[in-house]
Amino acid sequence: MNSNPKSKIQNPKSDWLHARARLAPNLLSAAPAWVRGVFEHAWAPMQALAGALDCLPAQLWSFLLSHDGGWIVVHPGPSRYVVGPARIAGHDRRNVASISVEDLARGGEMPLHVVGHLVDHYLGCAGDPGGAWLSHGGGLEPAWRAAGERLGRLFALGHAVDEAAAASIEDYFARSLACYCRRPRELNVADPNIWKWFRATLWDDGFWHATVPRPPGAERSM
Numbered sequence: 001m002n003s004n005p006k007s008k009i010q011n012p013k014s015d016w017l018h019a020r021a022r023l024a025p026n027l028l029s030a031a032p033a034w035v036r037g038v039f040e041h042a043w044a045p046m047q048a049l050a051g052a053l054d055c056l057p058a059q060l061w062s063f064l065l066s067h068d069g070g071w072i073v074v075h076p077g078p079s080r081y082v083v084g085p086a087r088i089a090g091h092d093r094r095n096v097a098s099i100s101v102e103d104l105a106r107g108g109e110m111p112l113h114v115v116g117h118l119v120d121h122y123l124g125c126a127g128d129p130g131g132a133w134l135s136h137g138g139g140l141e142p143a144w145r146a147a148g149e150r151l152g153r154l155f156a157l158g159h160a161v162d163e164a165a166a167a168s169i170e171d172y173f174a175r176s177l178a179c180y181c182r183r184p185r186e187l188n189v190a191d192p193n194i195w196k197w198f199r200a201t202l203w204d205d206g207f208w209h210a211t212v213p214r215p216p217g218a219e220r221s222m
């Protein structure tokens with residue numbers, strides 16, 4: 001990928017979206033009428049995506065940008081995160097969070113949930129296709145592995161905020177992450193431990209300081 005010409009990143013989320021998020025071709029012309037009614041112009045889904053991700057911590061975007069792969073495509077199909085190679089607009093990419101334009105138009109939690117899987121994968125093993133996600137015992141830093149182990153113990157307590165969060169350990173992470181952003185009070189009542197876990201990890205500066213600083217523009221080759 002191109003190195004960022006700016007010596008200091010001003011808006012990590014915008015930089016990341018610019019580098020890694022794409023809209024499928026003819027997205028709105030192929031979408032149902034009600035979706036076209038929500039989005040007034042072709043770029044509006046990207047603005048909605050940026051808004052949906054606004055709640056996530058700024059350090060996350062710099063972290064993701066420092067590693068190879070990890071994409072978002074807003075498309076007509078279902079929302080899901082797929083590990084491994086994919087084609088986006090004629091380019092070979094890998095590890096793609098596909099977000100349904102209908103889910104984006106509904107304004108619900110699904111876009112955050114799907115991005116949550118990407119985050120889980122990258123915190124665990126920087127997007128290694130066979131590597132362990134944070135929720136499965138991975139973790140690029142010792143402190144992150146410890147956080148992942150604690151996450152497993154919290155999941156085992158069975159206080160997941162809803163059925164979707166109870167489905168699996170990775171859904172526990174992704175759904176709880178979305179709830180932390182969108183329904184924090186509800187999450188704090190239903191599952192206060194995971195609320196505290198997020199506050200002490202992704203939303204704590206110390207969590208990100210655990211990363212070894214990489215020289216600007218450095219990429220892991222895998």
Ligand SMILES: [Zn+2]
Pocket residue numbers: 113117170171174
């Ligand atoms: Zn899921």
